[in-house]
Amino acid sequence: MSEKKVLVAMSGGVDSSAAALLLRQQGYACDGAMLRLYSGETEGTCCSADDAADARSVAYSLGMKFYVFNETERFARDVMDRFVSEYCAGRTPNPCIDCNRCLKFGALLERALLLGYDYLATGHYARVDFDAATQKYRLLRGRDRHKDQSYVLYQLTQHQLSHLLLPVGEYDKPSIRDSARQAGLLNADKSDSQDICFVPDGDYVQFLREYGGVDLTPGDFVDRDGHVLGRHKGLPCYTTGQRKGLGVSAGKHVYVLRKNAADNTILLGDDQDLFTSDLTANRVNWISGEPPAAPLRVTAKTRYSQTEAAATVTPLPDGRIRVTFDTPQRAITAGQAVVLYQDEVTLGGGTIE
Structure with missing residues (x-):
């Protein structure tokens, strides 16, 4: 194949490092990049100083250049400030989804294309394919359902998918770690980051006070x-x-x-009062670029770790959606995302009102 240029978003973890390894093995010309998002990075969160060192080391070991792009202002505006405003409005936001939308597949993809790369690649457990029948790109769930990350990628567009590679989505986590070990990558057994990068101790209330000035x-x-x-x-x-x-x-x-x-x-x-069958959502994204013309049978989930449930989604005239579940769901939370599926295909989703 003709050599295509790929900018790999590297977090310092094993998944994005394995993404670079797999693409190199497939013959792509790859370079690595990390976004500097938050000036107070702490060990154990994504994109810390240690993570940057690990990512750089892996990139150099694979014969790749490595870049760090400063996006702290955009991250503060589009992710941290929104986190504060959503909490103050009584909602519970998901900052990782906002970061993916605005930074990883916004700012970083823009830079990649501007610098002449054909694709951006990440270490997310999901897949991209092109449906010849509809002439549309599709976001598919990862082969490893335990690690599937399509939930946090529902805001991807046709333009973004046309320039996106997700190589680890074809594998399960143990296979990814094995590949990294065999290649001698230093982070093959590195644990996954769990915390919100700007709330490393989990005390988001203290963050709201100190950063947001929230009384x-x-x-x-x-x-x-x-x-x-x-x-x-x-x-x-x-x-x-x-x-x-x-x-x-x-x-x-x-x-x-x-x-x-x-x-x-x-x-x-009471606990029974937490169950409801209906929700409405705004900030809706249909990955195909077009809402369905009529109510559509789907499966949907309202939390990342949740198993999706059978539902009907109805497009509303103002661009919002109504999702009606066959079985009542517990603790549907305003500010979180509802994500819609048909079999392996991620259709899109929105922010729960």
Whole structure:
């Protein structure tokens, strides 16, 4: 094949390193790149200083150039500031999805194309193919369903998919680690990062205070009849489905059902009250580029780790969608993503209202 140029997004972890290894073995001309996103990187989160050193070492060992691009301002504006505003509005955002949309497949792909690369590659466990019948690119789930990351990629567009390679999506995690070991990559057994990079200790409330200047405003816990059950510490301190740490004596277990920013109250209720069959979502992306003309049978999930459930999605006139599940789902949370599938194909999704 003619040698195609690929810029590999390298995080310092084994998956993106294996992506570079696989593409080199397939004959692509590859270079590596990392985005500098956050000036306070801490060990154990993605894109830390140690991660950059690991990524650079792997790139050099594979005969690749390695670049670091500074996108701290864009990351602060499009990811961190939105994280703050969403929490203040009573929603629970997913910053990794925002980072993928704005930075990895926004800023980095723009740079790759500007620099003359044909493709951007990442270490996500998902797949891209081209459907000759529809003349559309498709985002497919990863072969390893335990590692499938299509949920966080639902905002990809036809333009982005046409320039995207996802080589590790054809493999399971043990195979990827084995390939990295055989090639002598130093991060073959490196553990996966788990935390939000700008909230490395998991204390997002403290982040909201220090970075966002958020003053937590106490308010009332209430039940469906409007009875006050106690006082909360501020809307951002709680999330839908939470039971522990409420400090409420109701004579039974109660759970956070909904946060109401309009009057600064938090509705509490029974576990059974957390189940609902319907949701609406905005900021909708259809990967094909076109919404369906009529209600469509799909499977859908509202959390990354959730197994998808049978549902019907109905496009609304204003661009939003309504998703109606066959079986009620627990703790559907405003601000999270609902992602839609048909068999192996990721159709798209939106932000839950």
